[in-house]
Amino acid sequence: MTFQWRDNYIRILSVFIALLLWVYVTNEQNPVTDQTFSVPLVAQDTPRGYVVDGLPGTVSVRVRGTRIVIGTLQRDDFSARVNLADIKAGEQEVRVQLTAPPEVEVLQVSPTLLTVQADQIVEKNVPVNVVIKGTVAEGMQAGAPVLEPAVTTVRGPTGLLDGIRQLAVTVDVSGADETLTRQMRLDTGVEGVTASPDRVTVTVPVTTLAVQSLPVRLRTTGEPAAGYEVSSTTVRPQTVQVTARDNVLRGITTVSTMALDISGISGDVEREVVLVLPNGARQVEPDRVMVTISVSQVEEETPPPVDEGEGGTGTEPETGTDTGDSNR
Numbered sequence: 617m618t619f620q621w622r623d624n625y626i627r628i629l630s631v632f633i634a635l636l637l638w639v640y641v642t643n644e645q646n647p648v649t650d651q652t653f654s655v656p657l658v659a660q661d662t663p664r665g666y667v668v669d670g671l672p673g674t675v676s677v678r679v680r681g682t683r684i685v686i687g688t689l690q691r692d693d694f695s696a697r698v699n700l701a702d703i704k705a706g707e708q709e710v711r712v713q714l715t716a717p718p719e720v721e722v723l724q725v726s727p728t729l730l731t732v733q734a735d736q737i738v739e740k741n742v743p744v745n746v747v748i749k750g751t752v753a754e755g756m757q758a759g760a761p762v763l764e765p766a767v768t769t770v771r772g773p774t775g776l777l778d779g780i781r782q783l784a785v786t787v788d789v790s791g792a793d794e795t796l797t798r799q800m801r802l803d804t805g806v807e808g809v810t811a812s813p814d815r816v817t818v819t820v821p822v823t824t825l826a827v828q829s830l831p832v833r834l835r836t837t838g839e840p841a842a843g844y845e846v847s848s849t850t851v852r853p854q855t856v857q858v859t860a861r862d863n864v865l866r867g868i869t870t871v872s873t874m875a876l877d878i879s880g881i882s883g884d885v886e887r888e889v890v891l892v893l894p895n896g897a898r899q900v901e902p903d904r905v906m907v908t909i910s911v912s913q914v915e916e917e918t919p920p921p922v923d924e925g926e927g928g929t930g931t932e933p934e935t936g937t938d939t940g941d942s943n944r
Contacts, residue, residue, distance in 0.1 A: 620832030625640060629659070630713065631735050633821055636929050647682070647683055648680060648681065648682055648683075649680070649681070649682070649683050649686055650678060650679070650680050650723065650883050651678070651679055651680075651681075651686045651689070652676055652677065652678045652679075653676075653677045653678075653689070653690075653691045653692050653694055654674045654675075654676060654677075654691060655674060655676075655677050655694040655695075655696040655698065655714070656673065656674050656691070656851070657671060657672055657674055657675050657695065657696045657698065657712065658666055658695070658696065658697045658698075659697070659700055659890065660663070660697050660698065660699050660700065660876070661699055661701035661919045662700045662702075663699055663700065663701070663703060663840060664893055665736055665737050666700075666703060666705070666734055666735070666737065667734070667735055667736075667737055667772075667773050667808065667852070668700055668703060668732050668733070668734050668735075669732065669733045669735070669773075670728065670730065670731060670732035670733050670912055671698065671732060672727070672730070674696075675696045675712055675714075675725055675726065675727065676724075676725070676726045677696065677714060677716070677722065677724070677726075677898075678722075678723045678724040678726075679695055679716060679720040679721060679722050679723060679869070680720060680721045680723055681719055681720035681721065682719075682825060685717075685719045685720060686720070686911050689720070693716075693717050694714065694716050694717075695714065695715040696712055696713070696714050696725070697712070697713050698711070698712055698730065699713070700712045700793045701790075702736045703734055703823065704734060705734050705735060705774075706733070706734060707731060707732070708731070708732060708734065709730065709731050709732075710729075710730050710732055711728065711729055711730075712725055712727065712728050712729070712730065712832055714793055722875040725858055735773035735774050735775050735776075736774050737771065737772065737773060738771070738772075738773075738774050738777060739769055739770065739771045740769070740770060740771055740777055741767050741768070741770075741914055742767065742768060742769075742780060742781065742782050742783055743766060743767055743782045743783075743818055744763055744765070744766055744767065744768055744782065744783050744784070744785065744802065745782050745783070745784045745785075746761040746763060746785055746786075746818055746820075747784055747785070747786045747787070748761065748786075748787055748789055748820065749786050749787065749788045749789065749790070749918070750788045750789050750790030750791070751789070751790060751791075752790075752791070752792045752793070752822050753791050753792060753822075754788050755824060755825055755859075756792065756793055756822050756823065756824060756825060757822070757823055757824070757826075757861045757862075758792070758818070758820055758821070758822055758823045759821035760791050760821070761787065761818055761819065761820045761821075762818070762819040762820075762821075762893060763816055763817070763818055764816065764819075765813065765816060765824055766816075768783060768802055768811045768812065768813060768814075768816070769811070769812050770783070770804060770809055770810070770811050770812075771806075771809065771810050771811075771812065772799060772806065772808050772809030772810065773808060773809075776808060776809050777809065779806075780804065780806065780809065781863055783803075783804060783811060784804050785800040785801075785802065785818060787800070787814060787818050789820055789822065791818070793822065793823045794822050795819065795820065795822050795823075796818075796819070796820045796822060797817065797818070797819045797820075797823050798817070798818045798819075798820075799816075799817055799818075800814050800815065800816050800817075800818050801814060802814050802815065802816060823857050825860065825861065825871060825898060826855070826859070826860065826861065826862050826865050827857055827858070827859050828858050828860075828865050828868075829833075829855045829856070829857055829858075830855060830856060830858050830868060830869065830870055830871050830906055831854060831855050831870050831871070832851050832853070832854060832855065832856060832870070832872075832873065832891065833870040833871065833872045833873070834849055834851055834876070834889075834907060835873050835875045835876065835881070836849075836871055836875065836876045836877070836878050836909075837875045837876070837877050837878070838877050838878050838880070839878070839879060840879075840880070840881050840882065840911045841880050841881060841882040843913055844881070844882050844911045844912065844913055844914065845911060845912060845914050846878070846909060846910070846911055847910045847912040848909075848910045849907065849908070849909055849910070850907070850908040850910075851873075851905050852905060852906045852907075852908075853902070853905060856891065856900050856902060856905070857900070857901045858894065858897050858899070858900055859869060859897065859898045859899040859900075859901070860894070860896055860897040860898055860899075861896070861898075864894075864895075864896035864897060865897075865898075868894045868897065870893050871890045871891050871894060872891070873889040873890070873891055873892065873899055873905065873907065873914070874889055874890045874891070874892060876889050876907060876909070876919050881909065881911055882911065882912045883911065884908065884909065884911065885908070885909045885911075886906065886907070886908045886909075887906075887907050887909075888904055888905070888906055888911075889904060889905055889906075889907050890903065891904055891905065892901055897905075902934055
């Protein structure tokens with residue numbers, strides 16, 4: 617019996633030594649280590665007609681395993697997802713679910729809980745506005761642009777659509793000497809919001825500027841010398857040609873001169889006076905006129921003669937002898 621126990625003891629000791637050696641070799645050659653992976657996050661079961669904001673593109677996953685196992689792993693070996701089947705409009709929290717290879721221990725998922733904002737997808741009609749850029753060729757005018765269609769339908773989250781009142785396209789008419797027609801793409805300027813239709817046709821009429829003959833109005837300042845007054849004024853020419861857009865011309869009735877100072881003049885004056893370009897007009901031809909101011913002396917008024925018989929002395933005029941009184 618003693619011999620058998622000693623034989624078993626040797627066997628047990630050999631196994632123990634072999635185990636220690638295995639542990640030593642394993643720790644030295646294939647140690648346990650940690651590794652962090654950036655795993656794509658996938659949204660599942662998003663309800664129809666909803667959009668969810670606040671989901672990161674990836675989550676950070678830290679795992680532990682042997683160096684050999686860790687060395688063979690890639691981020692595609694992991695699956696990170698959030699289930700949005702029960703999502704409602706507004707702010708709420710959702711939890712990240714992770715699937716990892718069984719050979720590793722998951723130490724951390726960051727973030728684990730996400731705060732997201734869910735919003736319904738809606739549509740509404742908005743007008744399209746045209747912005748004219750540049751200046752047409754000399755002597756031409758750009759008319760009111762024509763849009764086809766003039767209204768488009770925008771689609772996106774309710775919160776984003778609330779801030780959209782209209783869409784705009786810009787048409788460059790620089791140097792144009794004839795009517796322009798352009799196909800323009802509509803850009804909402806907001807990510808996640810689309811327009812349908814997303815293109816419009818813009819026509820900008822380009823026509824010759826209108827020309828109209830308008831009278832000249834003379835403006836003066838000051839007064840002639842004492843004892844003199846303006847007797848007449850003459851403007852040559854009396855009318856000038858004004859070039860402007862049709863809508864501008866409709867609001868212009870006269871063309872004024874720069875103010876001519878006549879302070880202290882005692883004789884006739886002839887001056888060349890520059891005309892004031894009416895607001896919005898392109899050109900006045902000619903741009904100045906000859907003005908003649910004629911003055912004359914003021915005639916002093918002679919006071920009317922005083923009638924001395926009217927209440928002058930209060931006495932009655934003397935008369936001859938009344939024969940009727942002598943008979944009394």
